Structures are given as structure tokens and as C-alpha cells.
Amino acid sequence: MLNAIKAIDQVVTGDYAIYHGDACELIRAVPDNSIPYGIHSPPFEGLYRFTNSPRDISNNDGAAFWEHYQFLIGELLRVTAPGRLHSVHVMQLPALKQREGFIGIRDFRGDVVRAYQAAGWIFHSEVCIWKDPVVQQQRTKSLRLLHKQLCKDSSMSGQGLADYVVTFRKPGDNETAIAGGLEHYAGDALDVSPAAWEKQADAMRAAGREPWPYRTWVSIMVWQRYASPVWTDISQSRTLQYRSARDEKDEQHISPLQLDVIERCIQLWSLPGEAVLTPFMGIGSEVWVALEQQRRAVGFELKSSYWHQAVRNTQQLDDRLMAALLGVAA
Secondary structure, eight states: OOSSOOOSEEEEOSSEEEEESOHHHHGGGSOTTOEEEEEEOOOOTTTOOOOSOTTOGGGOOHHHHHHHHHHHHHHHHHHEEEEEEEEEEEEOEEEOHHHHSSOEEEOHHHHHHHHHHHHTOEEEEEEEEOOOHHHHHHHHOOGGGOHHHHHHOGGGOOOOOOEEEEEEEOSSOOSSOOOSOOOSOOSSSOOOSHHHHHHHHHHHHHTTOOOOOHHHHHHHHHHHHHTSSEEOOOOTTOOOOOGGGOOTTOOSOOOOOOHHHHHHHHHHHOOTTOEEEESSOTTTHHHHHHHHTTOEEEEEEOOHHHHHHHHHHHHHHHHHHHHHHHTSOO
């Protein structure tokens, strides 16, 4: 799947290749124009520290962070097939009194967009993902979300921070059309069961209209959800197991990207059998979804505890898929 590669450790099968090491080094082994689609959540500049490694991009702030990340953005452009896409999960970041000298918001989403455009990517699309402000306040203890702050002085009150998926296209013509409808729905607000279709089909027949075939109806209903610029129907709790990935003195914020988000992106912008690349694999969420959706996967992860959890998560999925193929209980 890759050229000669130097990794700390690796697990390579016919369906996936996951490597323990520095993404900025590992990606050099990926051939030019070989990746149909990629998706990742980068370290959020200056917000968290993941390891003590000097190779860890999260240990850099300001210009140093962007120098390292810009290198990787350029490499992602090199390895992506012409006309194909790469998606990035981002959020706006809090501006802190002790860091910026004021309390407010840093435009990290905009910084990421500008960095990709500067590297030669085309800004293809974006979607805003709704986040529960009550859960966010409980997790972050943000002053701006407290009701008592609203009552005391609302000049310091503000909305919660949403997630975004910003997607970029490599210039050039796509040689392999991503053709076909959407066959299933990832989310928590839409019923696309045969029973739901029968109910709507009966109503259409009663009105003198011919109903869509079931598969066409599913694709149209799902696309209407996915085409929305704001996704309010993501299951916030549908994530991979991560607690055993914590180190003894690990950060308290570990919150893997929701599987619904990854699944939608992979459904929209890749084909079964194609490779999906994630340079910041974490505990393996993108790899897990790619495999579940009958794609292949390539992932890089620097942090040892995360990489080992990604291996466990991926192998458990492997066992489940094999059991389903053989028609036995996993």
C-alpha cells in the first residue's frame, strides 16, 4: 500500500495499514496522486497537548504550529488524486485572557481554510455541526455559557462553539466518478425503513402520485439531510471506545469525532474499495468507519496509547465483520 516506510510499529493487512509514528515523516512514503479521499481532525493550535514528543504538532503554538501543519497540508495535496477531496474537522477556538490578553474567539476554522488555499487546494464545501451548549458548558466550564453570567452581565455571554467539517478539492479532473445514490443514513432523526417508505408510498398513491422506488426514496431522503449546511441530527454519543487510551496523567478532553460525521463524509466522497487516509488517526475512528463502509484505510498516529487503542478497535471490528461474513456470532 505504501513505499518503504520507517514506523515505530505497524499493522498491515489487505484492507488497512495503520502506522505508529510521525505523520510528517510517514506520509512521505505515500505515492503521488494515490489517495482518493482523506479525513482528519488536526491538533487545535495552542489548545491541548497530547504528548511530550518534540515531533508532536500540538506542542507548537503560533507560527511554529502552522509551519509544521502547512508541510503536512502540502503533502496531503501531493498524495491526493486529482479532482478528489480531503475533509478536515475543525472548530473555532476560545481566546484566553492569559494567552491572547482578552476573552473571545480565535478563527481557527478560517486559519485552516486559508492554509489549505495557500497550499493550492480548492475550498470545496463546509458544514456546521450542532453541539449541545449544556453539555459543552459542563465539559468546558465556560463562563460565556453560564446562565448566571447572562443575568449578571451578558456582555460576557455567548454561544457555544460548533464543530465544522471543511472539505477541499485537489485541482484537476476526477478520473473515477463517485457515482450512485446513498443507501443508508448515519444520524439519529430519520427513519428510512421499508415500513416508513410504505407509509409515504401509500400517501402518495392516495394523492394520485406514483411513489419513488424504495432505494431511490432512501437516497433522496438521506441526501436532503446530508445537503443541509447545518447538521443537527448527529448522534453525539456514537463514538469509539477511548477510555483505555488514556495515559496516567492524560488530558481530560479526549472526545473522538462522532462516527456519524465520518460516515457521512466517506459515503459522500469515496467509493467502496477505495483507500481513505487519516494522518492524525487517534484511536482509529476514521479507519474504523472506512472499513465498516467497505473501504480500505491508511492511518498514522504518534501517541503510543492512542495507536494501541486504534489497533484494538480495528481488530475488534475485523472480528465482527468476519463473523458477519461467516454468519456466526462475534
